[in-house]
Amino acid sequence: MTKFAIISLSFAILGSCGDSLGPQAAGKGGFHAKYAVARNALEGGDYARASRSYQRLITQAGPLAPRLQLEYAHAELRAGNYGEAARIAGTLAQGQSGAARGAALAVQGTAQHELGLALLAKGEIAPGKAQLTQASAALAEVLKARDDLDPLGSMAGRRASIEARLQKL
Template identity: 60%
Template structure:
């Protein structure tokens, strides 16, 4: 990131941008998700070539703040415009967010078509993510999440 700040015209705020990024990242890591969300949203406006990375971190902050539908939307849009490992990382956040949203629906007793659609979308995102770059799942958490999704779909009579 320091090198990106040195390129002419890359990031309009230079060292100030780097300071603000560090603050946003620290807020995310410390669980201050609302602060991280606000900081990332502001940073994205001047991120230049770092915008995709900041959008991914923004989506991650939304996910951690239990704003699942927003996280899925941001990460899904990012995945749509990305390739390779960048796409896989965005799909991981999107799939996780969609799954968590479906779990919240199930917890509230909502078992209809919208919940099934979220589960299917989550599974598709995680399946593609693993196909693109399974090294992003070194401990098998995403593969395990897919198994949970399959069980939920079966329980809802929607197949697996």
């Protein structure tokens, strides 16, 4: 599953904020406006700005905090900060269930896969293998519990690629 596909998937899973952000949205510089800045930065490729914006928003997001944590993890993933993306998404997954847990695990697994590949490329075999093993487990859980989150099969393809790589190590 591509990084972009994961972002699109999680937005669909967790719903769109639209105009229903609640009381935080009031005012010109309110929550909604700040969220738009973060989201636009993420979609526009300014991942550093997106990360900073999401970090600030999460503390005031109330019930929207899990959604923003997932988007924050996406920003870190897209920026190539795989360890941080995996940490954020993994922590989020621990407190979620259903589709929200699946979305977080998909990000975690993708980040760990990319981190594992980077470690292997640097010759760090044991840590790379550990990341690939954890990535495979995260993606396996998503595919087993929420196969509807992989309608095009890209997540299953990523997991198959991981498993093939693990067989060679």
